[in-house]
Amino acid sequence: MHPRALVVLCCAALLAACGSDRPKPEQAPAPVPAKVAKKTEPLGPLPAYQRELSGTLLDIPAGADVELALLVIDERGRPQQLLASSTLSGTGQALPYRLRFNPEAFPAGARVELRGRASRSGQLILHLPPVRIAQAQTQATGPLRFEKAP
Numbered sequence: 001m002h003p004r005a006l007v008v009l010c011c012a013a014l015l016a017a018c019g020s021d022r023p024k025p026e027q028a029p030a031p032v033p034a035k036v037a038k039k040t041e042p043l044g045p046l047p048a049y050q051r052e053l054s055g056t057l058l059d060i061p062a063g064a065d066v067e068l069a070l071l072v073i074d075e076r077g078r079p080q081q082l083l084a085s086s087t088l089s090g091t092g093q094a095l096p097y098r099l100r101f102n103p104e105a106f107p108a109g110a111r112v113e114l115r116g117r118a119s120r121s122g123q124l125i126l127h128l129p130p131v132r133i134a135q136a137q138t139q140a141t142g143p144l145r146f147e148k149a150p
Contacts, residue, residue: 049102049103049104050100050101050102050103051100051101051102051103051106051136051137051138052098052099052100052101052138053070053084053097053098053099053101053114053133053138053139053140053141054096054097054098054099054139054140054141055096055097055140055141055142055143055144056094056095056096056097056142056143056144057088057094057095057096057097057116057128057143057144057146058094058095058143058144058145058146059126059145059146060090060091060092060095060118060126060146061090061092061118061120061125062090062091062092063089063090063120064089064090064118064119064120064125064126065087065088065089065090065118065119065120066087066088066089066090066095066116066117066118067085067086067087067116067117067118067119068085068086068087068088068097068099068114068115068116068128069082069084069085069086069114069115069116070082070083070084070085070099070101070112070113070114070133071083071112071113071114071115072107072110072111072112073110073111073112073113073130074111075111079115081105081107083101083102083105083106083112084099084100084101084102085099086098086099090118094143099114101136103136103137106136111132112132112133112134113130113131113132113133114128114130114131114133114141115127115128115130115131116128116144116146117149118146124149125148125149126146126147126148126149127146127147127149128144128146128147129147131144
């Protein structure tokens with residue numbers, strides 16, 4: 001037998017052995033993990049080089065994702081710099097928050113605001129009217145109420 005014919009025969013046998021008409025057994029689809037609630041760890045004592053805004057967020061539905069941001073705002077109302085941010089998960093009850101920032105990054109004479117939004121399944125449902133923060137000090141904003149998003 002010629003060597004070429006032998007190579008072709010071996011390749012054909014290899015292809016026949018690899019190819020199979022037998023269907024592969026169906027695998028059960030992997031279970032989709034339920035959305036795990038984010039556990040926020042306590043921040044611990046406030047370091048001397050940081051300041052903190054704290055308060056309570058009202059009317060946040062359970063399962064909503066809340067984003068808070070401390071922003072430097074320009075004269076046209078546009079965010080220019082992010083000083084601090086935090087993400088929380090709504091529980092359907094009053095939601096306490098603590099937002100730490102570096103007072104050295106707080107620009108003198110600039111307009112600084114606390115802004116927030118709440119979304120569910122990626123869709124904006126609530127927003128926080130801007131809260132003006134005048135000084136780079138630790139302070140409590142008290143209870144803040146979110147409003148329905150337009």
